[in-house]
Amino acid sequence: MDASNFVRTCRQTVVWEQKTGRDANGLPSYAAPVTFAPPTGGRRVFKTVRRSNGMGGVDFIQGSYIWLMAVPAIGLEDRLYLQGDTVFPPILFIEKYPNANGVYFYVKCTMGSATG
Numbered sequence: 001m002d003a004s005n006f007v008r009t010c011r012q013t014v015v016w017e018q019k020t021g022r023d024a025n026g027l028p029s030y031a032a033p034v035t036f037a038p039p040t041g042g043r044r045v046f047k048t049v050r051r052s053n054g055m056g057g058v059d060f061i062q063g064s065y066i067w068l069m070a071v072p073a074i075g076l077e078d079r080l081y082l083q084g085d086t087v088f089p090p091i092l093f094i095e096k097y098p099n100a101n102g103v104y105f106y107v108k109c110t111m112g113s114a115t116g
Contacts, residue, residue, distance in 0.1 A: 007039070007069060014042040014068050017079040030079060034072070042068040044082055044105075064089065065112045071096060071104045082107055089113050 018031035093110040
């Protein structure tokens with residue numbers, strides 16, 4: 001699939017909340033949500049990995065990826081989710097991808113447990 005076809009599949013609204021600090025109880029506080037609607041929106045894809053747990057059983061590990069067709073300064077402690085989500089999995093890894101001219105044009109975030 002070429003890049004123009006991939007961009008057309010990114011029709012979900014992504015919400016980013018940048019971490020601004022911690023409150024008196026040590027809980028994180030966040031800036032006002034910034035929404036990215038198509039064409040700068042994104043998409044989420046779930047991934048389930050099945051592996052043996054060494055005791056004759058099988059463990060299922062579920063995570064997800066969120067692609068964002070913009071390049072904000074996302075940090076590992078920020079929140080990134082789709083509009084309407086009620087569970088906010090942690091960001092585990094952030095990848096930024098350049099086009100042929102070296103200009104970054106999208107971000108892929110690997111998220112933790114997709115089920116909370």
